[in-house]
Amino acid sequence: MCTYNGERFLEEQLDSFERQTHRHWSLVVSDDGSTDRTLLILDKYKQSLDVGRVTVVSGPQRNFVANFLSLVCRKDISADYYAWSDQDDIWSETKLEAAVAWLQTIPPHIPALYCGRTQLIDEIKKTIGYSPRFCRPPSFSNALVQNIGGGNTMVFNQAARDLLQEAGDNLDVPAHDWWAYQLISGAGGVIYYDPTPQLLYRQHGENIIGSNSGWSARWQRLKMLRQGRFSNWNDQNIGALELIRHRLTDENALTLERFKLAVSQGFFGFLVNLKRSGVYRQTRLGNIGLVVACLIKGK
Known part of the structure; x- marks a missing residue:
């Protein structure tokens, strides 16, 4: 778990750990310099x-x-196995059990990542919706342009952690969870997207990254496209993948090359090379957004 001034909701998240049906867990918290009661709450929980x-x-x-x-x-x-946790969510009682049950079906030498859908709640724990239910298969071709699972849902095995450790922590990437999806899928690992929500994802005014569901989120993504944010993220992700290119499968290395060529081209070159690369987002609207991003970049 990573914390920073999380006193408002931290205790509810910690309590949800204790309710886990999978009992064999320990918690490591990396606090980024909290100045509120976060450390006091953690110390009380520790005791x-x-x-x-x-x-x-x-x-x-x-x-x-x-x-x-x-x-x-x-x-x-x-x-x-390793699970990332935010400081302000609430885990369902079966979150770890569901993740570990799937991970145990994968041979330990194969990198494996569990992620999933979430139930959205507001500050007072009222349900306000669900994250999108993605139906197309997880893959490196999808991971290059989209993250389907938030880090707060991710659980992964030691082989996946070995990859993340080899890549290191001194990386310039937009998000740790998107990076995990890209790296693990790119290296030939196995990704499972659980359509059953196992986490209450709290939406509030202090979220660094909120849900990508609904028209408000779509409007925010459009604003980021206009600002060239998606293009910058592509550059960051491609740069990081190049540093660990030797871990990509031959097929995924070729996909990366074709995608790099696509994003360096003008509009028509982008369309041709994007199709060749096989890169895709989960929805038709999302794929249209890729083309829009290219048009904006070309202006």
């Missing part, structure tokens, strides 16, 4: 559990991406 069950460390204090990546790269953490 309520067995010695060694909860560990609190200092984060890099750069941004949330650096904090999560620094946590996954720590050499003093060892487990069979």
